[in-house]
Amino acid sequence: MAWGTVLPLLLPSSPPWHRHPLSSSPRCPQPRVGAAFPLQWALLSQPSASRPGLWGPQEPPAAGRQPVPGYPWAIRDCCSLQGATFHPPLPCSVMSQAAAGQPWNPGPGLESRRGVTQSSRGEMDVAAKPHIPPAMALYAEKHGVFQLMQSMVEALLIHQPEDPISFMIDHLKQDSDHVPRVFVLGPPAAGKTTIAMWLCKHLNASYLSQQKLLSNKTLVLAKEAQSYQQRQEQIPDELWVGLLQDRLLDVDCVREGWVLDGFPQTREQALLLQTSGIVPRHVVALYAPDTVLVERNLGKRLDPVSAEVYHTTFDWPTDPTVEQRLVQPDGCSEQATAKRLLEYHRNIQGIFQSYRGNLRTVNADQPCADVFSQVLTFVESQPRSAAPFTPRVLLCGPPGSGKSLQAALLAQKYGLVNVGCGQLLKEAVAEKSKIGELIKPYFESGCPVADNLVLKVLRERLGKLDCAAFGWVLHGFPRDADQAELLRNTGFIPNRVFFLTLPVEAILERVSQRATDPVTGERYHHLYKPAPSLELRRRLRQNPQDAAEKLELRVDLYGRHVADLEEFYEDAVYINADQDPYTVFESIESCLTRPLPRHTV
Template identity: 60%
Template sequence: MDATMRPLYIPPQMGLYAEKHRLFDMMQEMLKGLLIHKPEQPVDFLINQLKLDSYDVPKICILGPPASGKTTIAMWLCKQLGVPRISPENLLTSSWSALTDKVQEYQRRQQKIPDELWAELIEERLQIEDCLHGGWVMEGLPESRELARAMLSSGIIPKHVVVLYAPDVVLIERNLGKRVDVVTGEVYHTTFDWPADEDTRLLLEAPGDISETETSRRLMEYHHNYPGILQSFGKHMKLINADQPCADVFSQVLTHVQVLPPTLAPFSPRILLCGPPGSGKSLQAALLAQKYGIINVCCGRMLKEAVAVETKLGELIKPYFDSGWPVADNIVVKLLSERLNRLDCHLRGWVLHGFPRDEDQAKLMKRADIHPNRVFFLNLTAETILERLTYRMLDPVTGERYHTLFKPAASKEASDRLLMHPRDTEEAVKLNVEAYSRLSSSLESFFKDGIFINGDQDPQTVFEYIESYIISPLPNPQKSF
């Protein structure tokens, strides 16, 4: 960082490092912990937080009405992710807690356990090493808005809250057929999920609270408490229909919890537009720059400007222009690196088009620390490209561009003076398209996260597709915990 410049110049490499290692999220979590726990020794507290290295571990709540499949989904998730399952039942029957005596006292009196005591019990369980380092799946908690608020006040903040739902008629039918393995705790059903193993069937028992009256009462209680829970966890909640095969429900839940939550870290778009000649890269770049204020970096125009202003790199580029040979890749990458490392590109983001054209150029970009976070491939057929380019014309007087089919000149006088650029002849276009087709497959393989868009559409439609991927807070990649 150069302290002699005002405003301070922050090298782009710092931003790339922070983005790659999610430093902003880490600092946010640490600050959140300080504000919640208010430790007497903040530095020691932060050091301990860093030693835990638990920012990416799963912290999942599975909620839903009775018989929605919470237990089954939670148990399957725990097996898949290798994390402990926390439920009201195993919290109340545990012997590790210093609060066990208090809990048992309420149970003996047949009184409701206070939400504050539940929150303390949960907090104490989450401080055990398996939860601290590995994460957790919490089933059926919180059951009310008051408990949700108590959990949040204690710093128990899940990353994903999955809410299962189904019609009450379906839930009552499910509950009546529920059977539980007294050894493993696995849940089965007399109609939908009856075990094939005879020994397992002998261990099944009907829970004591599955009567229609009791189920209806619990459903009413759930519907009464749900709006309050929604107020507490609304931004984190994912609703999933439980009235479908259990394997399908689990697949949707697993997909959801493996995607990291959207980050609040500052984001500068670094967009790369690839595609054959005539695919509309220049137009889309101009539209993006106009709407979002990002820097439009056209590789060809950048080379011409360097020659025009006679920079040192421009002097190296000029002989290539005079001879008609392509500019050496290392010179292009050096010029590109200088432009993209300016402060405006770092703060506002950039959209690049015209480079790279092949895998070798893409590798040079990577070695120069040029890392786009959105790569779009605009695809067109060769026939469409020929139609777009071979009918393009230029008015040498006004500089206006026309197209014989889509945008003809307004007057005969203007039409008569239109000229075609040599690169738009049919022979030249075919050569360029053939060259792109030969090199594009390796380029697409290099950018594995590339987004493919049909470029043979209205330009505004193409822009809307590109825009939808830019404004969404991706790419937080899927994480296998």
Template identity: 60%
Template sequence: MDAPARPWPPPLGTYAEERELFRLLQNMLKELLIHKPNDPIEFMIDHLKQHNDDGSKWHFCEFFLSRSRSVKKKAPRVCVLGPPASGKTTVARWLCKHLGAIRISRETLLSKGISALVKEAKAYKERNQEIPNELWANLIQKRLSNVDCIKQGWILEGFPENQEQAWMLQSSGIIPRHVVVLYASDTVLIERNSGKRLDPITEEVYHTTFDWPTDPLVQQRLVKPEDLSEQDMSKKLLEYHRNFPEVFQIYQKVLKLINADQPSMDVLSQVLTCVRARHRSAAPFTPRVLFCGPPGSGKSLQAALIAQKYSLVNICCGQLLKEAVAGKTKLGELVKPYLDSGSPVPDNLVLKILTERLSALDCMTSGWVLSGFPRDRGQGEQLQNSQIIPNRVFFFHLPHESIMERLSQRRVDPITGERYHSIFRPAPTPEIQARLRQNPRDEEENIKQRVETYDRNAKDLEDFYEDAFYVNADQDPHVVFEFIESCLIKPIPFKKVKGLE
């Protein structure tokens, strides 16, 4: 939530956030640190000029190509990790099938290749010696530099297993976007290991208890893989638990833990959701928060709470118009007849007043929270065309019965201006109770009309703000506030730039 030391004018801040300039600079710096060129300037110029034809610079080129107009989506770069028998192979195969990516594992690296590196690795294996980490890293780097991995993306299964392997991958420029780590109790994993069966034709993995094939022909040809004994399995699990914390520290910003001790489809669904999710940027930004919702959903209360805690400028569109009239400004004089007659204020006048207020120094420096505008897609588009682009949008959802209960029971003390509610905040004395009045806007018929107007436009407005958060407003205000706050304090999510998709 930290704003820049010097406020950016709204168009500049929006441009920087939408084009992910902070992330662009981060990636440029990362490539320099990985490759350590003698002439950094020439290195960057050379890479920026290149296209995807040069496989040796695959990682850097892929990033810049992904920002071009021709690239529709980023190729997946995923590591699937976990202890033995946690289901890494099943998950990796399933991801490749659904994402069109290339599966990379120790087995595939050694079975499909005749290079000197592969021959060297096989020689170690034939001598029953452990293949060095550096050799594995070189094998992976060479395979991932191929065109199919660059264009389709890759799923790296079971690697890295320790800190040294992770550092070697990073020093080779192999940096996954997502790291999925499967976990289950040791008892479950040992039981799984003993029941595994392999189809030698399809290489599909089955289990005698949890996943037995229905086809009798497949059942007949299943073989027991050369897996670990229970004693060896226990040693492997112990080694995994010793090494995992270090791997976690390296990948903690992109790592997702998923419980593998549940139905396979639930595991696969969670994994797919994880790898399709866009990471959030660590870029500093000035909060520009928009609250949308039906009348009575609590927008004003939440805006006041958020503004107070985070020192944002709280702007209610209706109140802003009244202040313009009270201040007798030129725009206020134009707005006054509409407010006096109860007619809607034209959008062009509202936008002029909003733009003027949101461009003020306090809004540019501290950020703002806006409610009451826009109320339909057309107004949202006008707001965007005026370079007023929120980086957090919340839609409050509330059942009609709750709206009616909240608004129809509201009353105002004409002497003090204090608001009361016959159920949630009754007047403290019979004397005050006797003089309370109802605002005509809170009569049931008027409430229904206002809600119907909101409902007519809500769907289109939600479609326009596709990255919005949705708030269940039919609960305690403190619970609502905590949810909103949790979405605000996270770094801003990456946004797709229209015209660059």
């Protein structure tokens, strides 16, 4: 199958998600006909640590200008890897058909722009309308095909090997695209070494520092660097970078990743690292008031045997032998610390400019465990990706947890299709369809609708074109692990699962006091959203299912099945629903727009 057929599927049309990362307004750009776009821009369209801040504008470049990397639509424009011209993207409706596995039926306007005459339309129908299975997009998302392509092209452009094919084979065998590569920066006495070592123990990564590089006898350049040190001369930046390059080629750094402590210290060093292909995925910068740092540095002690750092207040050794041999390291006096702090403040802003896209500052003036928790959360996070992503959201939670409201907010902001299972069943009965006639007896008897009927209704709704193109948010099903397994077998697998948690007392308070206006269908609450007029209050009706007795049964039923459901969706995100609904929405949104973190074992 030609790449021109596959790539449009890998980026299915979903206009609400084709946005600038800092903008909330959807765009669907249409570049000029005949514009040529190099393939590397298409493959490098998502930002990463090696290209911080290169999102690029959403509008195409003017004719004759070099395109800017960062177009989320660029990759779907290519029709052949062999040709030099990349055609403009297909309209959203066409891309939606491709994403849904439907043949493309181009309109006469598009045909005339691409030089296709009406007379030749009948002859090219067979070739122009390939059937693309929707499962291909799921496969690409599940196995990270887009990220894999990006990683290989990045490595090729950085290392520029003479034999690209062999290099890519070796790169894939290393399987090191997700190992930690972290810089830990900060002023003197901010706790860089402690945090870096804790990260290495937690992530099973290699600890790197300037002192470690100098003392590594296996590095050829270490002797040259030591000679500078013995002559009390400053070691050149190029030599530091050369030492680091050699160390990063070792198997432990390649396979398990690394954490670099306290380097770079200047913008020149940061730029030299970038030009040498040493690019971190995460940069952590610790900060604290200068007065705190000076006080900390005065209490620092060094074990000359193990090179471990201790502190008279925060980290004193338990071994009396170690305690006796501790010494105060050089440069820890108040005057020396103030001088180092001045030098740090002079250079740190330039370093920040080099790593704006993957930098996080953390307040170090708090308990060390809290600092480490914040740093670890950041290091385990994945950067925002421009890879093709059609949201398929599942909201789970007890009655009254706000699933319907959150689904409506997601549908309103991101254009997702709001799929409420209960509402779908009611619509089927109201339409008096064949499936509705089968569901109606269950409604009349008050019994749960059979799973096979529910799945038939869901399969029909989730299989429609709008769900395939824009994504969906499902709530009200599944309610237990068996139903979740049935949903998976239908092929509609959510890529984001949220459990909304709520105490039983809050559930009873929310649900038992809500009522509905039978005229408008608007829902009100006696405490949080009272009816504005006396006439409206008189005609409000409570859902029989919201009565206290039935509500307790529903909550008890949910509690019996929720543990198995949570085990089934092991990558689910848990949100505290006992707070303002818009705060809950922000929590859901933050997990929806950013890849899920990779948890270490």
